[in-house]
Amino acid sequence: MVNREIYALSDKDMVLFALYVLGGWRKRVHTEDIALKCYELAPSKFSWVKYPQYPDLQPVRFALEKCGTLVRGGSERKDKSITGGWRLTEQGIQWIETNKSRIERLLGSNLAPKVRLAEDKRLRELLRSEAFKRFRDYGEKAEISHADFAESLVCTVNTQPDVLNERLEQLYSAAEVLKQEKVKEYINFCQKNFATLLTKMGEESNAKS
Numbered sequence: 001m002v003n004r005e006i007y008a009l010s011d012k013d014m015v016l017f018a019l020y021v022l023g024g025w026r027k028r029v030h031t032e033d034i035a036l037k038c039y040e041l042a043p044s045k046f047s048w049v050k051y052p053q054y055p056d057l058q059p060v061r062f063a064l065e066k067c068g069t070l071v072r073g074g075s076e077r078k079d080k081s082i083t084g085g086w087r088l089t090e091q092g093i094q095w096i097e098t099n100k101s102r103i104e105r106l107l108g109s110n111l112a113p114k115v116r117l118a119e120d121k122r123l124r125e126l127l128r129s130e131a132f133k134r135f136r137d138y139g140e141k142a143e144i145s146h147a148d149f150a151e152s153l154v155c156t157v158n159t160q161p162d163v164l165n166e167r168l169e170q171l172y173s174a175a176e177v178l179k180q181e182k183v184k185e186y187i188n189f190c191q192k193n194f195a196t197l198l199t200k201m202g203e204e205s206n207a208k209s
Helices: 004-008 011-021 033-039 058-065 090-110 121-128 130-141 148-151 161-178 181-193 200-208
Strands: 071-074 085-088
Touching: 004 090, 011 033, 011 058, 011 085, 011 090, 033 058, 033 085, 058 071, 058 181, 071 121, 085 090, 085 161, 090 161, 121 181, 130 148, 130 181, 161 181
Parallel strands: none
Antiparallel strands: 071 085
């Protein structure tokens, strides 16, 4: 029996919720994975017309591209050099917090077992790092070396800026969801104090030295 309340949910509601369920608050998620999750949650809304046993990718891709500042990323292309996939932005996470209860209620029996966000592994490692402990104790006056900063992100001093930035974004998203305000402060501190390392200019300078 079809749950008629599902039709009160927009495609935007569904794709953002699916992205959240799949961990899009801390990592990029492939468009096809989002489409499959939407189909699992609401098959009557996200299937082909003639062959309803198959998930329809097009409405999912279209909805994601219309989500504006709530998501970051893009659809995958045949050109493998183009990084695809989607992540929730900070605004997207806030949107989920505001709308999650409504969406879960309307999905009703179609809802997969409720997602309980486990503390991200990298977040746990950050909390155990010497750099974070030093920041926790001394705040803005903390003296943190390049090596300590990299180690707190589970990286090395040779890690490229794009990877460092990606790790910082992932940690900030996890901290936002899990209400870890001190972690957000630490990330802001690192972005300010290691700005040179986090830019391409910093990458080039390091290579020359």
